Amino acid sequence: ELGKRAPRWIRDNEVTMCMKCKEPFNALTRRRHHCRACGHVVCWKCSDYKAHLEYDGNKLNKVCKDCYHVIIGCTDSEEKKKKGILEIExxxxxxxxxxxxxxxxxxxxxxxxxxxxxxxxxxxxxxxxxxxxxxxxxxxxxxxxxxxxxxxxxxxxxxxxxxxxxxxxxxxxxxxxxxxxxxxxxxxxxxxxxxxxxxxxxxxxx
Ligand SMILES: [Zn+2]
Ligand SMILES: [Zn+2]
Missing domain, CATH: 2.30.29.30 (Pleckstrin-homology domain (PH domain)/Phosphotyrosine-binding domain (PTB))
Structure with a gap:
């Protein structure tokens, strides 16, 4: 389960594009970041989330968007703020x-x-x-x-x-x-x- 064990760390050179939004990496504006929950390599935009991870003593760690949703259970109000104002069920x-x-x-x-x-x-x-x-x-x-x-x-x-x-x-x-x-x-x-x-x-x- 996510966050219970350290993930397999995908190496930087194993990908040329963000594994979430699929935009190509480059040295300046789109650099590589690792999600501490799934180990995927993602861009800063797709990793601009933090969640408490059990394997790291429940400390706050940088995680990707998808892991964030899974770990938080999609109910966090921060996430609602990121959605459009009309996108409230x-x-x-x-x-x-x-x-x-x-x-x-x-x-x-x-x-x-x-x-x-x-x-x-x-x-x-x-x-x-x-x-x-x-x-x-x-x-x-x-x-x-x-x-x-x-x-x-x-x-x-x-x-x-x-x-x-x-x-x-x-x-x-x-x-x-x-x-x-x-x-x-x-x-x-x-x-x-x-x-x-x-x-x-x-x-x-x-
Ligand atoms: Zn991305
Ligand atoms: Zn992740």
Whole structure:
């Protein structure tokens, strides 16, 4: 198993390219580094990770991307930061959210669409919008801080709608009922001021 024993060290001259990203090595910008877990020769980019290795008294060692994921178990928050902001799985944030439910959503003059909206506990000032509750990538995110909340319904057709505005950006939402709208507003009113809202999770609609 990874990290339990010292790996067979692939020698520098056994490879001409990074064993992960396959980019050729050169003397200046892409030099050889060793992953201390698998012994592969990789570039600095692909070895810019550290993990505790058992064979080395659990000290932090330079490891490659793949080993890092295996050893860390893919749950480290550092890794999430390296991913794009939208590449957060819906199921993951929804399971640990301040609030989540379907809302109708409209941006500018685009048509209304149903979106699975989530404010994660870990990031309670950001609204994540997904096409569906199990999507692995968000459609959009709205950093709520500084937005103005307008809870006047847009029209009689959408009695439970509300709007978030900040300079030129306008996001319109509509809930299915007034209770749902009020729960969202309670959370959003705090988030736009930079305050962490209280968990509304009893609301969770799956
Ligand atoms: Zn590489
Ligand atoms: Zn490795």
């Amino acid at each position: 819906s199921a993951e944030v929804s399971g640990n959210s301040v609030i989540c439910s379907f809302l109708q959503y409209m941006e500018k003059s685009k048509p209304w669409q149903k979106a699975w909206c989530v404010i994660p506990k870990q990031e309670a000032l950001v609204l994540y919008m997904y096409g569906a509750p199990q999507d692995v990538k968000a459609l959009a995110t709205i950093p709520l801080l500084g937005y103005t909340v307008d809870d006047t319904p847009r029209s009689a057709d959408l009695p439970h709608s509300f709007k978030l505005t900040q300079s030129k950006s306008v996001h319109s939402f509509a809930a299915d009922n007034e209770e749902l709208k009020q729960k969202w507003l309670k959370v959003i009113h705090l988030a736009v001021k930079g305050e962490t809202p209280e968990c509304q999770n009893e609301l969770q609609v799956n």
